[in-house]
Amino acid sequence: MTSPAPTIGQALAQARDAGLARLDAQLLLGHVCGLSRTGLLTNDDQVLPAAQLARWQQLLARRLAGEPVAYLTGRHEFHGLTLHITSDVLDPRPDTETLVDWGLELLARLGRPARVLDLGTGSGAIALAIKHRCPSAQVSAVDFSAAALAVARANGARLNLDVDWQPGNWFENLAGQRFDLILSNPPYIAEDDPHMPALRHEPRQALVSGADGLDDIRSLVRQAPQHLVAGGWLLLEHGHDQGVAVQDLLRSTGYREVDRRLDLADHVRCSGGQWPAAGN
Template identity: 55%
Template structure:
């Protein structure tokens, strides 16, 4: 069997499968070799060990079958981090960085010991970004999944963040008797039966779908949040591009003030927020 090189592996038919995005093969080969994609460009003629070539081909086959690159490599970039992810966690998306930006805008750097909460933390992406940018804050990250919390704790340890605490439970239940300056969440918001769920079949279903219209989790959070917000505290919720008006109505009906929806980089409704009066 001919010796494989970086270039021959990337030019092989399985690496050019129409089911793969252009960058998928490069990302997977870089992962197998423990190198960067830029290294691949500079070392096209380098030989690749047979065992690594086989690992690469096996990953390509799994990717062509629909398994996300993030699960195949076990990593995903978010904010300024490279986070570990597993099938126990939702894969962090770039649009969720808007939620982080909006939360940080409401918690100034000079704030003294603000209390923040992230509901449905998954890999810890939101909580860890807030804890990193607001070192004086105490951040509580909640998730129902023990597997997700294990991943999130590991990410916090890798990043050396000690101002974040992880608790297991359903939405605000683990926060009994506590109040916060800000509560943020990227809850499930896809309607049950939505055809897009098939494209996301490898990700944890409870983190994706919530009720017939996708808003059950958001209704629960909005209903329970006032008991856990300090006067003037903020609630921020990520949601689908077509749910801004509905989420604003839910916040208005619950008594929140300064209700608004912010749009993502593609000019789509993405994060709705409200402030608890006082």
């Protein structure tokens, strides 16, 4: 005898019993049903039609296998913006909003239209959040991956936010250009990091950077002064245990006012410094 189709409430309870986080279950089932989280609660006795049930079971299995919710729904909320996401880009983390907030603080302090660069833009999350909150800024964004850059361009067009999208490996196509603020969430995971299997659904080239995870950060710290105006800032996201190493790199290279910012778990997640004016 065939089991009756579950209601929305029963489907959410089954997902919880299977070990899925409540928010993940609500986001996935809401995506399937076309309902908000509030809509799910107010329609919890609604029976899932066969097509929706099949889709829900498929997405539930993929999420339980570790695939990020953003890849399953194709969207992610970041700093007040809804971004379209594919497996060609990293799933934006809430902790990266810390980097954006710090950048916005510096831009507000500047008191004039600024030139801003986002390196390794991926979905365009950082660049678009900066442009959204600071419309006067001239924002450029770079990514080595053509597929990632296509995702970022599409997000910019859909959100009607004007960003100069550039292909390239870090600074290679930016000769002679200087910026007031450079931000990056670069790869920073060590090659043998034990957490890599849990990240297997995300693009490896956007995650891994050498034996200690700092190869790309070293390169950015070294090259950025050629592209910063006097008094310009470089801000970097990094691993929770890399703050001291990144700050030492910044100081030894000649950056001043080296500082840090904490993520939502109170780990040092971002470090940055100011490139001094000549003679300082």
